[in-house]
Amino acid sequence: xxxxxxxxxxxxxxxxxxxxxxxxxxxxxxxxxxxxxLAFPGGPRGGNWVYTVAYRRAHGNKSGTLVEGxxxxxxxxxxxxxxxxxxx
Numbered sequence: 001x002x003x004x005x006x007x008x009x010x011x012x013x014x015x016x017x018x019x020x021x022x023x024x025x026x027x028x029x030x031x032x033x034x035x036x037x038l039a040f041p042g043g044p045r046g047g048n049w050v051y052t053v054a055y056r057r058a059h060g061n062k063s064g065t066l067v068e069g070x071x072x073x074x075x076x077x078x079x080x081x082x083x084x085x086x087x088x
Contacts, residue, residue: 014076031071039082050085 013026018038036051056063
């Protein structure tokens with residue numbers, strides 16, 4: 001079963017992979033927080049939690065990382081790996 005991010009009106013749906021799970025999104029761009037929410041819906045937030053977001057198979061077959069405040073253009077088949085760390 002795939003989960004969906006909040007759609008942008010009139011945007012084409014694409015299928016992405018987040019932590020080995022298929023997700024359907026109707027957005028041209030996903031922010032760091034969008035990806036974290038897809039990976040850990042309702043997950044803990046705050047000063048003790050750190051999230052790392054890596055992606056691959058982006059436009060131009062690029063790969064990279066996102067930090068809070070950044071976003072990336074998405075394409076069908078793009079892969080995101082999100083890890084969650086407790087600093088305590």
